[in-house]
Amino acid sequence: MMLSSREVVKIMLLKRYMTITELAKKMSLETGKKYTRQSLSKKISRSSIDYDEINQIAKILEFKIEIVDLLEKKE
Numbered sequence: 001m002m003l004s005s006r007e008v009v010k011i012m013l014l015k016r017y018m019t020i021t022e023l024a025k026k027m028s029l030e031t032g033k034k035y036t037r038q039s040l041s042k043k044i045s046r047s048s049i050d051y052d053e054i055n056q057i058a059k060i061l062e063f064k065i066e067i068v069d070l071l072e073k074k075e
Contacts, residue, residue: 004047005044005047005049005054006044006045006047008054009044009049009054009057012057012058012061012063013061015061016061016062018061019037020037020040020041020044021037023035023040023057023060023061024036024037024039024040026060027040027053027056027057027060030056030059030060031056
């Protein structure tokens, strides 16, 4: 089952008891770019958020994103 970027961000926010407004403020402080609740919400809901931003969100919320090679043989 594939989750959308919107679903992934919502799950991370829920697990950290954080609002999108709080996340936008933290992202602005971390990146120097201006993020508002509305702009971040729109990016997430339209799935126009890029990998670097998803990675930044994960870092702020203290999650790790991993890429797993499904073709690699398990020993």
